[in-house]
Amino acid sequence: DAGVTQSPTHLIKTRGQQVTLRCSPKSGHDTVSWYQQALGQGPQFIFQYYEEEERQRGNFPDRFSGHQFPNYSSELNVNALLLGDSALYLCASSHSRMGNFNQPQHFGDGTRLSIL
Amino acid sequence: QKEVEQNSGPLSVPEGAIASLNCTYSDRGSQSFFWYRQYSGKSPELIMSIYSNGDKEDGRFTAQLNKASQYVSLLIRDSQPSDSATYLCAADYMEYGNKLVFGAGTILRVKS
Numbered sequence: 024d025a026g027v028t029q030s031p032t033h034l035i036k037t038r039g040q041q042v043t044l045r046c047s048p049k050s051g052h053d054t055v056s057w058y059q060q061a062l063g064q065g066p067q068f069i070f071q072y073y074e075e076e077e078r079q080r081g082n083f084p085d086r087f088s089g090h091q092f093p094n095y096s097s098e099l100n101v102n103a104l105l106l107g108d109s110a111l112y113l114c115a116s117s118h119s120r121m122g123n124f125n126q127p128q129h130f131g132d133g134t135r136l137s138i139l
Numbered sequence: 140q141k142e143v144e145q146n147s148g149p150l151s152v153p154e155g156a157i158a159s160l161n162c163t164y165s166d167r168g169s170q171s172f173f174w175y176r177q178y179s180g181k182s183p184e185l186i187m188s189i190y191s192n193g194d195k196e197d198g199r200f201t202a203q204l205n206k207a208s209q210y211v212s213l214l215i216r217d218s219q220p221s222d223s224a225t226y227l228c229a230a231d232y233m234e235y236g237n238k239l240v241f242g243a244g245t246i247l248r249v250k251s
Contacts, residue, residue, distance in 0.1 A: 056239070065143075065227050065241030066183065079238045113182055124190055125171040125231045125239060130182040 025050060027116050027131035035137045036104050044099040044134045048116030054078075055097040056128060057089060058113040066113055072097050073119055101136075109138045142166065145228050145242035154251045158215040162228030162242055165209065172204055174213045175227040177244065183227055187213065218249045 028047045036042050048055050054073045058066035068081035072091035091097045095116075101108060112135075115128035144163045152158045160174075171190055175183035187202040189195045189211070195202045201214040211230070215222055225244040232240050 058241075063243070065229075065243045068238045068240065071238065081238060111182075127173060127185050127188045128239065129185060130175075133182045 027052075027114055027129055029112075029114050029131035029134050031134060032132065033135045033137075035139060037139050038104055038106060040104050041100065041102045042104060042136065044101075044112055044114075044136075045096070046098070046114030046116075046131060047096045048114075049129050052116035052118055052129070053095050054117045054119050054126075055091055055095065056115045056117070057097070057099045058115065059083075060111040060113055060133075062110075069099070104138050106138050109136060111135050142232065142240045143228055143230050143242035145226075145245045147243060148246040149248050150245055151248045151250060152218050154218060154220060154249055156218050156249075158218045158222065158247055158249070160213040160215070160226050160228075160245050160247065162211045162213075162230075163209055164211065164228075164230040164240075166230065166232045167206075167209065169206075169209075169230040169232060171231045171239075172202070172211045173229040173239070174200075174202060174211075175229065175241075176222075177225045177227055179224075186226075215247075218247075220249050220251045223247055223249050 056071040057069040060066045071079040075091045086102045111133045113133045114131045117126040117128045174186045177183045189202040199216045203212045227244045228242045
């Protein structure tokens with residue numbers, strides 16, 4: 024049973040460039056969430072996709088956008104990269120919510136993005 | 140007040156002891172709570188989820204939830220050096236559309 028897979032594992036970009044990160048959810052999961060984790064901090068929620076639509080969004084600028092495909096896989100796009108975008112980007116998948124309760128999210132290994 | 144607060148540590152315990160990790164949250168509407176373990180350079184790994192007041196046990200781990208006090212804890216019994224990691228607490232936030240909010244994590248060091 025494959026877990027959450029992310030690609031690439033590492034990426035180096037320069038300021039102003041654009042980047043696309045990819046995620047395949049765990050088998051049976053239909054919801055994908057993206058997080059940014061800076062060194063020494065907890066993951067910060069970027070957005071969540073369910074049924075190919077953005078269901079929730081965190082406090083991130085419009086430079087951060089995403090997409091979910093019919094097979095539940097997802098992409099995170101970041102435009103006009105800034106030095107401060109350097110971080111570990113984590114994808115997490117889960118089953119959809121059951122009533123008022125969030126289902127446990129399972130994380131991929133992440134993409135470490137460095138901006139020069 | 141931070142949304143989810145954890146003592147950054149490090150918390151040092153001897154091998155075989157009980158490690159107690161604590162977390163408070165500010166949204167009284169939070170319904171879902173999770174503990175994750177994160178080794179250095181790795182991604183978070185789910186340890187426990189808890190949704191109702193009281194204790195929930197899974198092997199050497201026990202999660203405790205007190206919604207009246209807005210307090211979540213994780214106990215690790217018979218701590219092992221392999222338990223040395225950062226432990227992240229997360230809670231969902233009703234006012235933010237039920238998004239998951241993480242604390243900054245507590246560093247645990249188990250000394251042999």
